[in-house]
Amino acid sequence: MDDISTSALFIILGVLILISGYFSGSETGIMSINRYRLKHLVKENNKAAKRVDQLLNRPDRLIGLILIGNNLVNIGASAVATVIGMRLMGDAGIVVATFALTLVILIFSEVTPKTLAALYPEKVAFPSSVVLAILLKILFPFVVAVSWITNGMLRLFGITPEQIEEHSLSKEELKTVVSESSALFPTHHQDMLTSILDLEQMKVEDVMVPRNEIIAIDINDDWKDISKQLMHAQHTRILLYRDQIDDAVGFIHARDAFRLLMSSKEQFDKSSLLRAVREIYYIPEGTPLTTQLLKFQQSKERIGIVVDEYGDIQGLVTLEDILEEVVGDFTTTQSKAPSEEIIVQEDGTVLVDGGVNVRDLNKEMNWEFPLDGPKTLSGLIVEYLEDIPDSALSLKISGYPIEVLEIKENMIKLVRIHPLNRVNATGN
Template sequence: MDDISTSALFIILGVLVLLSGYFSSSETGIMSINRYRLRHLVKEKHKSAQRVDELLKRPDRLIGLILIGNNLVNIAASAVATVLGMRLLGDAGIVVATFALTLVILIFAEVTPKTLAALYPEKIAFPSSVILKLLLKILFPVVVTVNWITNGMLKLIGVSPEQIEEHSLSKEELKTVLNESGAMLPTNHQDMMTSILDLDHVTVEDIMIPRNEINAIDINDDWKDISKKLTNAQHTRVLLYRDQIDDAVGFIHSRDALRLLTKEQFDKPSLLRAVREIYYIPESTSLNTQLLKFQQNKERIGLVVDEYGDIQGLVTLEDILEEVVGDFTTTKTPAPSDEVDVQNDGSVMVDGGANVRDLNKEMRWHLPTEGPKTLSGLIVEHLEDIPQTQLGLKIAGYPMEVVEIKENMIKVVKVYPHKKKKSVKPH
């Protein structure tokens, strides 16, 4: 380097630092690129994305190539800086050049380019992939040799570079991605997708209409009463039973009932002939599974039974869809539930038979949902006894008071606002 002028050495040193910054930014940009967006762009035939995806198929070769290039330019820069230091400062220039070059490389070839690449990975990775692919072809023998040595060392500790870990997301991780999507997805879309992911964790028992609330008709009632109930039925399908609901006969579609009511000769035998077979659902069936079964069996309604075959409730396709998209309503703003009455002081009067999951959704509470399905059942489980008088208690941080008890059942509960603990400031 004695024949090269000092100014030329400074130019060479500057170019080497820039090359070092290029390799550093390329490594960070390609490695931090969003793999799912990359796969989407590959499917869209994006050429730059296809180049990056091809390089990432063998990350050992990519990293080997980048590190070979980075180390070459850094060592060359060190040699040039040493020569410049000795020319300008003599032997003391070696020490000065070492510290000065370390600072320059750290700022201009490491921290700055890597930070930029981490913030804008696609803008760095896509153009740099052109040069990297060309360099890989030129330096392929060197890269393969280095990889052969390093891969051999990795195999000694039981690691195979060919076995690339698949970048798959668990349900919880996917929910985090949805929640962190921000303005990219509307809030209602985020809620719907999150609800779909939660269908596996919710069973038909959690959303069913309890057996004591099923709107059904006893076929052994007086014929005039049956006709009146069919005429005033508010549901598309009505359950018929004999004496008790466990002896269910089947469902009658309101359309079929109205058609029969227009005929002159309409009696119980003709009504029973129009009844449709009952579709039974085990109470432990997840909503995700039941949604598929409804689709496969072309059913929209079923009776939920326990392990002994006793009827526990009723569930419809609409109930499952409401878990995903929210309650269906004909008004622009859904009406408050009949089971909830908000008082002026902020407390809430709640029907004891209210479903805990529905209360959590409507009131944005966080009552435990594992175990009893109703608020009454939750209180009884907490107390390990059926209260006989009014009393106060606290569940999951929510103060509440049992207001009314009837026939060994909690009818009304008063839930007070959830108070968060305030930190006490030191005087």
């Protein structure tokens, strides 16, 4: 370098620092790029995305290439800086050049380009991949040699380059992605997406109508009573049974009953009603909602009876019950009407029917009662007490103070719940 002027050495040093910054920024940009967006662009035949994706298929070679280039450039810059320092300051210039070059490389070749690449990974990775692809072909023997040595060392720890981590998201991570996409999706759409992700955790008993609330008709009742119930039925499908609900006969569609009633009143009797009955579709207890949704679709059914392992009826589930878990309640108004089972009092406490579903209670009041046990509030309290209370009492579940107000027929009929925000505000 004795024949090169000091000014030329400064120019060479500046170029080497810029090249070092290029390698540092390229590494950060390519490694920071959104893999899911990259896959999307690859499917759209984006050439730059395909080039980056090809480089990422062998990260060991990509990192080897970048580090070979970066180290060669940094070593060259160190040599040039040492020569410049010795020319300007003699032997003391070596120390000055070392500290000065370290600061310059840190600022201009590391922190600045890597920060820029982290903020704009695509804008850095796509153009830089052109140069990296060319360099990979030129330096391929050296890159392969370095990769062979490093992979050999990794094999000592039981790691091979084929063990590339799959960039898949867990359900909770995907829910976080959805919740963070507020600028792209309306809130209602976000709620629907997260509800779909939660379906696999829910079972049919979480949304079913309990057996004691099933609206059904005893076929052994007086015919006038049966006709009256059919005329005033508020559901399109009504369950028929003999004497007790476990002896279910089948479902009668209100449309079929109305057709028989209008065609000939004289012929509309129990026999004709039973002939119009549709076969019951049974659902095993514990079936996940995602599974049941597919079964409803495959069997072309819209309603089913949930039975336990002994064949006893536990409840009733409809397709609408499952869909409501995704899209929300089907109502004729956009505003949320207060539930008849959940009544907020003027003092801030809440009167709740003991038979209310715990999941529905949590959803409506934004509470956090446990969902891994009984499905109703009454069952939750009984499980906590390990006994059926015979008089009014107070307890606390998940931090919520609860007053049992009414007990009837071995069931808790009415409770008063003190919301946590009210308890904290009053200091109790």
